[in-house]
Amino acid sequence: MSVQKREVLPVKNSNDVVLARQKVRQLAVELRFSLVDQTKLVTAASELARNALDHGKGGSMTVEVIVNGARSGLKMVFEDQGPGIANIEDALKDGFTTGNGMGLGLGGSKRLVNDFSIETEVGKGTRITAVRWK
Amino acid sequence: MNDLAEIISQNEDRLRTEWIRTMSSSVERADLISKAEMNEQCGSILKEIVEGVKTSGPENLSGAGWNGTRELLSSISASRARQGFSPTDVATFVLSLKQPLFVLIRDKMGKSPDQLFETVWSSTRLLDSLALITTEAYTATREELIMRQQQELLELSTPVVKLWDGILALPIIGTLDSARTQVVMESLLQAVVATNSRYAIIDITGVPTVDTLVAQHLLKTITAARLMGAECIISGVRPQIAQTIVHLGINLEDVITKAKLSDAFGLALQRSGRAVVKTAAAAAANPLSGLFGKREE
Ligand SMILES: Nc1ncnc2c1ncn2[C@@H]1O[C@H](COP(=O)(O)OP(=O)(O)OP(=O)(O)O)[C@@H](O)[C@H]1O
Numbered sequence: 001m002s003v004q005k006r007e008v009l010p011v012k013n014s015n016d017v018v019l020a021r022q023k024v025r026q027l028a029v030e031l032r033f034s035l036v037d038q039t040k041l042v043t044a045a046s047e048l049a050r051n052a053l054d055h056g057k058g059g060s061m062t063v064e065v066i067v068n069g070a071r072s073g074l075k076m077v078f079e080d081q082g083p084g085i086a087n088i089e090d091a092l093k094d095g096f097t098t099g100n101g102m103g104l105g106l107g108g109s110k111r112l113v114n115d116f117s118i119e120t121e122v123g124k125g126t127r128i129t130a131v132r133w134k
Numbered sequence: 135m136n137d138l139a140e141i142i143s144q145n146e147d148r149l150r151t152e153w154i155r156t157m158s159s160s161v162e163r164a165d166l167i168s169k170a171e172m173n174e175q176c177g178s179i180l181k182e183i184v185e186g187v188k189t190s191g192p193e194n195l196s197g198a199g200w201n202g203t204r205e206l207l208s209s210i211s212a213s214r215a216r217q218g219f220s221p222t223d224v225a226t227f228v229l230s231l232k233q234p235l236f237v238l239i240r241d242k243m244g245k246s247p248d249q250l251f252e253t254v255w256s257s258t259r260l261l262d263s264l265a266l267i268t269t270e271a272y273t274a275t276r277e278e279l280i281m282r283q284q285q286e287l288l289e290l291s292t293p294v295v296k297l298w299d300g301i302l303a304l305p306i307i308g309t310l311d312s313a314r315t316q317v318v319m320e321s322l323l324q325a326v327v328a329t330n331s332r333y334a335i336i337d338i339t340g341v342p343t344v345d346t347l348v349a350q351h352l353l354k355t356i357t358a359a360r361l362m363g364a365e366c367i368i369s370g371v372r373p374q375i376a377q378t379i380v381h382l383g384i385n386l387e388d389v390i391t392k393a394k395l396s397d398a399f400g401l402a403l404q405r406s407g408r409a410v411v412k413t414a415a416a417a418a419a420n421p422l423s424g425l426f427g428k429r430e431e
């Protein structure tokens with residue numbers, strides 16, 4: 001698997017979330033993802049970036065254009081040094097929220113992409129990786 | 135450092151005239167301000183500077199003696215920021231006092247180089263600090279202006295339009311963040327009350343991303359409108375947005391959604407007991423319409 005392109009963007013305020021979405025849209029268009037897939041990627045990026053901001057006290061997004069044999073895809077990594085997620089299973093449940101959101105963002109983004117993984121440690125931070133293949 | 139105060143107060147008229155002359159040659163938009171006003175402003179600044187130097191000394195600009203100068207300069211810079219002066223112009227306003235002042239200091243202390251140097255040095259530092267005050271006030275005013283314009287833009291960008299008696303439409307264009315939602319909600323609720331409307335169509339064709347936050351904001355707006363007695367219809371739900379909403383697990387079952395604004399309008403008309411019918415007169419007025427058949431359906 002090779003990385004064709006990598007960009008790192010800060011996620012420190014709500015304007016950064018808008019910029020993160022725009023970057024993902026731009027790369028998804030470049031990769032010629034279908035309109036539906038573009039929308040899925042952008043929406044997942046929006047959810048995960050906002051989680052990193054709201055729950056993780058801000059962090060960063062790394063986007064990569066990756067190629068695996070004949071397949072190409074977009075990989076997004078959201079990292080923060082926030083409080084971490086105590087119970088991943090709960091956090092992924094629809095309707096579970098520790099804030100005042102709908103509690104759908106995390107589980108929803110998992111359904112919007114092909115590969116999804118959460119690495120987290122309480123008190124240290126969270127890294128969420130999401131990939132959608134073409 | 136009362137020498138400086140003395141030099142200024144003893145030569146106030148001359149200093150002011152020279153100052154204004156230097157300034158008018160270097161400030162680009164000197165025409166934006168009248169001569170009389172300029173004369174008055176410069177006169178009061180010189181008086182305040184004398185007061186400051188006497189009371190708190192030329193070094194300690196945070197001292198109480200400088201309150202008058204600081205306030206005066208800030209208010210002058212603020213009004214210039216509004217008038218359209220550039221930041222350079224505003225700083226130059228104070229800095230052009232340097233040359234005429236230095237000339238006066240030389241006239242008075244030319245024979246004693248040490249004293250001359252010291253007085254020039256402390257007045258140059260003083261005027262630099264005063265210039266900084268003007269720049270800060272200028273920036274603060276510009277920021278205020280920008281904030282206000284953003285606020286106005288926010289309101290401009292969420293117009294509520296009356297489509298028919300009792301039917302409103304609210305086309306949303308751009309990101310629906312929390313600040314925006316507040317404005318959208320307020321203008322919608324106000325319009326519902328003012329026009330006594332029963333139906334409100336929120337068109338999201340222009341919203342690029344509908345995520346859980348946007349959905350939550352929409353649902354809040356709909357609930358609030360319902361409390362005011364208006365039913366909301368969401369239109370402009372594009373196919374890709376519909377799919378994404380389903381994957382996110384957002385429940386819009388209690389909300390009426392339509393693909394197009396025209397569909398939503400049709401539904402609102404129907405629910406309010408109205409129907410759109412084609413009259414013979416219209417068909418006659420447009421004889422070509424028959425050639426193309428019923429394109430809409
Ligand atoms: N980066 C993170 N750091 C710490 N906790 C997190 C992080 N991301 C998610 N969580 C936890 O998981 C919960 C569920 O997240 P999810 O995105 O599904 O819902 P939400 O953000 O609360 O609401 P919304 O539906 O608006 O996204 C959050 O309430 C939070 O407790």
Ligand SMILES: [Mg+2]
Nearest residue numbers: 047051105106
């Ligand atoms: Mg979330």
